[in-house]
Amino acid sequence: MTEEPERPASYREPQQARSAATLARVLRAAEEIAAASGLEEMTITGVAQRAGVSVGTIYRRFEDKEQLITALTERMLERREEYVAEQLRTAEPSLPGVMDAYAHALLQSFADSSSLFPELLRMRGTRSLDRGARTITELHRLLLEAAAPYTDQIRRSQPQQALDTAARAVLGACFHNSVRPDPATGEVARRRYADELSDMAIAYLSTPGRRRSADT
Numbered sequence: 001m002t003e004e005p006e007r008p009a010s011y012r013e014p015q016q017a018r019s020a021a022t023l024a025r026v027l028r029a030a031e032e033i034a035a036a037s038g039l040e041e042m043t044i045t046g047v048a049q050r051a052g053v054s055v056g057t058i059y060r061r062f063e064d065k066e067q068l069i070t071a072l073t074e075r076m077l078e079r080r081e082e083y084v085a086e087q088l089r090t091a092e093p094s095l096p097g098v099m100d101a102y103a104h105a106l107l108q109s110f111a112d113s114s115s116l117f118p119e120l121l122r123m124r125g126t127r128s129l130d131r132g133a134r135t136i137t138e139l140h141r142l143l144l145e146a147a148a149p150y151t152d153q154i155r156r157s158q159p160q161q162a163l164d165t166a167a168r169a170v171l172g173a174c175f176h177n178s179v180r181p182d183p184a185t186g187e188v189a190r191r192r193y194a195d196e197l198s199d200m201a202i203a204y205l206s207t208p209g210r211r212r213s214a215d216t
Contacts, residue, residue: 155207
C-alpha cells in the first residue's frame, strides 16, 4: 500500500473578517521582509513588528516559522493563479489575444517578488515543489480553457497538442526569467519580452507542421 506523502500541519484559518485582515497584514509583512532580506533573515519577531501585531498574535495562528513560510508560499501561489485567471477572462476574444494575455500575465506574476519565489521553492523542498506543480497545472488549465473557442485558428495538424506545447513553452520561459541572473526587469523590458513570447507562440500555432516521412 502506497504511503501518503507527508503534509505540513495547516495553520489556523481565520473565521472572522478582522482576523482575516490581520492574517493578510502578517503575510504581507513576511513577504516584504523575506523579499528584501531573504527567508533566513525573516523572524517571527521581525514580522510582528512590521505587521504591527504582537508576537503572540502570530503564534496563535502559526506554530512556528516553518508554518508561516508554508502559508506565505500558499498565498503567493494562489495570487498568481487568481491574477492569470483574471487577465485571461478580460483577454481579447481571439487566439492571439489569449496568448498575449497569458504571456503578459505570467511574466508579471513571476516578476512579483521574483527573487523570493525561487527561494521559497528551494527552501520548502518536495512539499513546496508539489504545491508549485499544482499551480503550474492550474495555469496550464486556465490557458487551455481560455483558448478552447479559438482552436480552429491553429494550423498545426494536432491543434490541442500544439496548444499544449505553446503553453508549456511560454510558462517555462517566464519561470526561467524569474530565476536567471539577468532577468528582464522593469515594465518596458518585461512588456517587450512578453510580446516576443506571445509572437513566438502565435507564429508556431499559425504555421502548418512539418511533413514527416512514414517511418518517423
